[in-house]
Amino acid sequence: MAWTVLDVQNQIASEMDQSATAPSEGGADWNIRLNVINRSLFDWANSGEWSCLKKIYNCLISTSTANASVALPSDFSKLDGYPLIVADGLTTYKFPSVDPSRNFIYNEEDKFVNVLGNDRDGKVMYVHSSALVSGASVQFTYYASPNSLASANNLVVVPDPTYLVQRSLYYLYKGREDGRFPEAKVESDRILARMIENENSRGIADVDRSVPNWLTDEHSFRIGRD
Numbered sequence: 001m002a003w004t005v006l007d008v009q010n011q012i013a014s015e016m017d018q019s020a021t022a023p024s025e026g027g028a029d030w031n032i033r034l035n036v037i038n039r040s041l042f043d044w045a046n047s048g049e050w051s052c053l054k055k056i057y058n059c060l061i062s063t064s065t066a067n068a069s070v071a072l073p074s075d076f077s078k079l080d081g082y083p084l085i086v087a088d089g090l091t092t093y094k095f096p097s098v099d100p101s102r103n104f105i106y107n108e109e110d111k112f113v114n115v116l117g118n119d120r121d122g123k124v125m126y127v128h129s130s131a132l133v134s135g136a137s138v139q140f141t142y143y144a145s146p147n148s149l150a151s152a153n154n155l156v157v158v159p160d161p162t163y164l165v166q167r168s169l170y171y172l173y174k175g176r177e178d179g180r181f182p183e184a185k186v187e188s189d190r191i192l193a194r195m196i197e198n199e200n201s202r203g204i205a206d207v208d209r210s211v212p213n214w215l216t217d218e219h220s221f222r223i224g225r226d
Contacts, residue, residue, distance in 0.1 A: 003161035006152040008037055011165040016172065025152050033168060038148050040167035040188075044158050045077075045146050048196050052157055053144050054080060061085075061127065061136045068132055072115070072123040075144040083113055083125065083140040089133040103128070119145075159198065163191040 009022035012033055023029035045053065055075075061068045082094035098112045106112060109130040117123035127138075146157050158164055166188035173181035 003156045004152060005034070005037065005149045005154045005156065008156060008161060008164050008168070009033060009152070011162070012037075012168055012172070015165075015169060033172065034149065036168045036171040037164055039171060040164045041146055041149060041156075041158065043167055044163055044192065044195075047192060048199065049080070049143060050159075050199060052159065053077070053146065054141055055144050056139065056141050058137070058139045061132065061138060062134065068127045068136075070125040070127065070138055072117070072125055073142070073144070074122070075147070076123050077143045077145045079115065080141040080143055083127075083138060085111075085127060085129070085139075086137045087111060087127075087129045087132050089136065093129075095127065095129075158195075160191055160195050163188055163195065166191060 006022060006025075009030065010020070013019045013022045017023075023033070044050075055073070057073055057076075059070055061070065079097050082096060084092050085095050086092050093111050095111050095113045097115055098106070100114045100116065103114070106128070111129045113128065114126045115123060116126065149156070156164060166184055170181055170184035170188055172178075173184055
């Protein structure tokens with residue numbers, strides 16, 4: 001069963017306050033602890049590529065130009081694979097993502113995208129293609145940034161919510177110069193390592209059970225098998 005913010009707050013209160021219930025929602029103690037819970041949430045999100053943060057985005061390009069742009073979702077973090085674009089209205093092409101500083105090495109007819117922008121102003125994907133029809137469809141998978149937790153009934157997306165408890169305890173103890181903060185950090189790191197291991201230990205029926213590589217992805221060839 002998924003944990004809520006209240007569940008995490010109760011667990012923190014059990015250790016810090018020896019209380020079965022968390023401080024009142026909206027109070028100073030609640031808000032301070034909520035801040036470190038969110039800090040811990042983003043520690044987790046930035047520590048790996050989590051399948052639970054993957055999303056698929058579909059849109060249409062409204063203009064027909066070699067430099068069309070696509071406004072990326074507000075929670076966009078980074079691409080996961082090639083954007084699939086029906087550039088000519090008939091065929092789906094894989095567009096690699098290129099650092100804008102290397103655009104000069106490509107020809108005008110080459111197909112690629114640049115991802116630019118930031119979290120404050122928004123991110124945009126520029127599509128470079130000599131032939132791009134108006135209304136061309138775009139699909140890509142991306143890693144999303146988790147939404148900040150705000151209320152007691154918000155669900156936690158972290159696979160093992162005890163990480164948020166231990167990581168939050170680490171920040172709270174450290175802020176109070178409490179000698180228990182190193183132990184809390186070690187425990188949170190142990191839980192994080194376990195989550196990373198579980199994330200990369202796929203079931204026997206999973207087609208991605210082995211470590212992916214470009215030979216497998218592009219040519220269905222794997223060393224030691226073919």
